[in-house]
Amino acid sequence: RLPAPPTSGESIFAETTRRATQLGAVNLGQGFPDWEPPEVLRSALRDVLTSDVHQYGPPPGFPRLRAVIAASVKDALGFCPDPDTEVTVTVGASEALYEAAAALVERGDEAIVLEPAYDLYAEVLKRAGAHVIGVPLEASPTGWRLDSDRLRAACTPRTKLIVVNTPHNPTGAVLTREELKGLAQVALDFDLFVVSDEVYDRLTFDRPHVPVASLPGMRERTVTVGAASKTFSVTGWRVGWAIASPEVTRRLRAVHQFVTFVAPTPFQAAIAVAMEAAQESGFYRELASSLRAKRDVLSNALKAAGLSPTSAHGGYFVLADTTTVAPTATEAAERLLSEVGVAGIALSAFYLPTSGASAPNAVRFAFCKRDEVLDEAARRLDAWR
Numbered sequence: 166r167l168p169a170p171p172t173s174g175e176s177i178f179a180e181t182t183r184r185a186t187q188l189g190a191v192n193l194g195q196g197f198p199d200w201e202p203p204e205v206l207r208s209a210l211r212d213v214l215t216s217d218v219h220q221y222g223p224p225p226g227f228p229r230l231r232a233v234i235a236a237s238v239k240d241a242l243g244f245c246p247d248p249d250t251e252v253t254v255t256v257g258a259s260e261a262l263y264e265a266a267a268a269l270v271e272r273g274d275e276a277i278v279l280e281p282a283y284d285l286y287a288e289v290l291k292r293a294g295a296h297v298i299g300v301p302l303e304a305s306p307t308g309w310r311l312d313s314d315r316l317r318a319a320c321t322p323r324t325k326l327i328v329v330n331t332p333h334n335p336t337g338a339v340l341t342r343e344e345l346k347g348l349a350q351v352a353l354d355f356d357l358f359v360v361s362d363e364v365y366d367r368l369t370f371d372r373p374h375v376p377v378a379s380l381p382g383m384r385e386r387t388v389t390v391g392a393a394s395k396t397f398s399v400t401g402w403r404v405g406w407a408i409a410s411p412e413v414t415r416r417l418r419a420v421h422q423f424v425t426f427v428a429p430t431p432f433q434a435a436i437a438v439a440m441e442a443a444q445e446s447g448f449y450r451e452l453a454s455s456l457r458a459k460r461d462v463l464s465n466a467l468k469a470a471g472l473s474p475t476s477a478h479g480g481y482f483v484l485a486d487t488t489t490v491a492p493t494a495t496e497a498a499e500r501l502l503s504e505v506g507v508a509g510i511a512l513s514a515f516y517l518p519t520s521g522a523s524a525p526n527a528v529r530f531a532f533c534k535r536d537e538v539l540d541e542a543a544r545r546l547d548a549w550r
């Protein structure tokens with residue numbers, strides 16, 4: 166007998182891409198870059214394909230890749246994670262997030278997500294047996310903010326962990342050191358773990374990224390999740406990682422070896438080469454500045470169409486106020502898709518079903534698209550208004 170149907174069917178991201186394609190809309194829904202990955206990465210892949218990387222590799226990840234991951238975060242963290250005991254390569258950030266939940270949560274624990282939140286967090290936490298509690302971030306004229314008093318108020322003796330994401334999907338917030346210090350203090354006071362999703366760490370436009378694990382006392386209690394997906398524009402290569410204390414890493418790896426065993430080996434090998442090169446070149450800086458220009462193009466087009474955008478300080482996304490388009494964000498996204506031919510995702514999709522009603526009427530648009538795609542979206546918005 167089949168178990169009860171899943172709470173969610175097709176993901177909102179896959180659904181939006183499918184519908185945008187069917188309707189010939191400009192797809193600013195799903196967050197994936199539509200340009201070629203950097204040449205250094207493609208040529209590294211061509212090279213590794215002729216070498217001996219076609220079989221299982223070491224389950225924790227290729228040593229060379231783990232070493233360069235550790236080296237690449239050393240300055241921001243203020244310590245160098247031990248590649249052998251603290252770095253694990255996974256199948257995208259998604260697997261790292263799944264494993265963090267599976268490794269840390271015990272049935273009946275409470276886990277906090279900061280809403281709006283990437284939908285995967287609640288799903289993997291629930292599967293691990295957690296009761297998921299949403300704590301809202303707050304919209305402000307300069308972007309979205311974390312109020313650590315609200316976070317503290319949501320903690321109970323059963324709280325086990327907090328999931329945080331900075332730079333943030335979907336709001337474009339880059340949490341400040343002060344905000345994260347507040348969060349760290351809550352974690353220390355209630356003896357919590359923090360799962361910090363930092364996949365957009367290289368994509369900040371006007372304020373620095375602060376890794377949670379860099380704050381005093383947080384190295385031992387933080388799982389830092391990263392990925393090559395966004396930094397190297399290869400969301401399909403499925404290579405991510407988790408950085409955590411040796412004790413937590415042992416637990417993560419115990420799950421990893423029975424879930425995927427090892428991340429795809431040719432892609433790990435090619436990414437190691439590209440990350441080594443990126444350390445030396447200005448690659449990360451150029452990537453951020455190119456995305457910043459794209460953010461400006463899309464934000465200006467939204468503003469001109471009367472869909473006032475929030476300031477995005479990092480990441481791939483900007484939120485547009487859709488109160489003048491339709492009474493709810495879902496209806497607004499539908500109208501923009503079918504009448505204007507521009508696909509975005511209703512902000513309400515990033516809230517738990519229990520908090521959905523409190524989601525502002527806004528639609529998320531991705532600006533990680535080629536200039537001509539953004540220009541076409543701008544043209545359609547302009548023609549509509």
Ligand code: PMP
Pocket residue numbers: 196256257258259260283330334362364392393394400403404405
């Ligand atoms: N975290 C965030 C905040 C994301 O936006 C995404 C998806 N783009 C992921 C994790 C998943 O990353 P990956 O594709 O590396 O699994």
Ligand code: GLN
Pocket residue numbers: 176178179194195196197334
């Ligand atoms: N993270 C991407 C987004 O927010 C989507 C990832 C996915 O489709 N799995 O759009």
